[in-house]
Amino acid sequence: MPSRRATQREVARLANVSQTTVSLILGNSTTQSFPGDTLERVFRAARELGYMPNRLAQALKTQRTMTLACVVPDIGNPFYPALVRGVQLAAEDAGYDVIALNTQSDADRERRVLEWGMQGRVDGIIGVFFALRATEFEPLTRANVGVLRIETSAKKSGPLPIDNLFVDNVAAATAATRYLLERGHRRITMITGTGGPQDNRALGYQRTMLEAGLVPDILVNSGFDEEAGIQATREVLLRPERPSAIFAANDLMAIGAMSVIRDAGYRIPDDIAVMGFDDIFAARVLTPALSTVNQFQNVLGQVAAHMMLQRLTELPENTPGRHREMPFEIMRRQSA
């Protein structure tokens, strides 16, 4: 950023147009159109002078807030702060602020985010929503608020202008299950919470077990946190035949599972191996370190921000939703 901000008047003088023209063009006015060479002259002059729009004035005049919201289902799960940080990294480069909203994967709170978005407080919402369906976002898109959902599979939203960024969670859970099978495990129990990523992760596990001629064994709990992992694993260990591996639907649950397994006097991975999902910070520093699925949450956040900014600043209004797949990677560590 230059030490002194160039003014619109200076841009107008260099571009040889009126200050009103500069104001309309740099303010992204959608009500006025200008000849291509005028646009070019103004943008070139603005770049040359290092013009930066006054963000407050811009918000007031163009109804743009220069703010993106990042909506997460559990700010206490380190996966999501890492995602928020990625969104912020990319958004800040473009002069956007990022605010984070936590829903605790509660349907009412998710709807409140919509209401909140309808009040014109943000230009775009990037989020992981557990409860809301695509059609519920329609009022937001009609109010010209950008919407990008981070999903666990390619969800088509029809003609709605809702973007979709996803890691193929069926494929990722399949890869995680295969990893355990390749290490000789046959009795693999999956523990998971309800909603959110559960369906696709359970599906990948289930299919892979059946294809290998094995019986899937899924224990569903209400939450996706450490406590849920503890409860599920206690149940698992009460059964007559214990599994040789536990595949947890996320790392927090895996950490809960590890503590129960250890407290019961079993060794990890020799007696019971544990596989997680997410690759949160703690996964790496545990002993034994947790084998898991990396979803590159920081990159995911950055790409989400880029797609959102492109929709907000480059794409024609109501461009139908775009779908983009993001990579995952199996992290081989010591727990499985």
Add this chain to the structure above:
Amino acid sequence: MPSRRATQREVARLANVSQTTVSLILGNSTTQSFPGDTLERVFRAARELGYMPNRLAQALKTQRTMTLACVVPDIGNPFYPALVRGVQLAAEDAGYDVIALNTQSDADRERRVLEWGMQGRVDGIIGVFFALRATEFEPLTRANVGVLRIETSAKKSGPLPIDNLFVDNVAAATAATRYLLERGHRRITMITGTGGPQDNRALGYQRTMLEAGLVPDILVNSGFDEEAGIQATREVLLRPERPSAIFAANDLMAIGAMSVIRDAGYRIPDDIAVMGFDDIFAARVLTPALSTVNQFQNVLGQVAAHMMLQRLTELPENTPGRHREMPFEIMRRQSA
């Protein structure tokens, strides 16, 4: 919440006043005053009918946004998401939304939060600020935005209406250092980042060492994250005489220290003990579990929200800043 919202018209009828009067009173108008018995009648009627203000309309009419911002210096440090969650828990009970803003402890980003707050987007800002001094918040308080700072000591802000919630970090670092001394350690090295909580934590350590007739040994790094802990500890281990204990200024740095100590072939705590600060989630699940200082971040967030809501809804405008001390606790675990 009742299943159907009572309207202001119904409240007016029961209170026997005009709908305009109800609108002004329940909208917390600051421009009109009413006789005490009128206020009483309206509030009683509203309570009886279970009237809940329409949040959107309220924001538009009274300039109230029913939103609090929680500003944190590092959303990637699990201490802060836990704080945000605490703020949200208490704020939601009162019908307020909470948004989180991450500054990465950068002075420019902290100032941007002020600018952002001046735009009337939130009713109050609860935050941990590393760079800004109390006087820099004055414009915000004049714009009637509530400000509560979470600090590491009792910082008086003079007559400014800025609230201050703090854990006495000098006392906490003193207690942590004493804990190590009581366990027989004499060569204790402190590793820390720059700014933020550094001053008070280093001060507590330094004083306690001197009082015990020992030489303080502080290694200052630029950051407060795992990487900073790794770098500092590598330096420590290169010296001719290694310490018997490392006191890290926060848990992330302690986790970095533990990995370096282990990689160098030393045992924790037998060869080198490690003490942290914060009691983040990972501290408990590490092997050995990390001895640290619990600041009860979730409670801290809840109390911060309560103090802010009281300022916003009960206290006379410009009530001078209040100061409240919060507790800490030494968590005895296996690493020290």
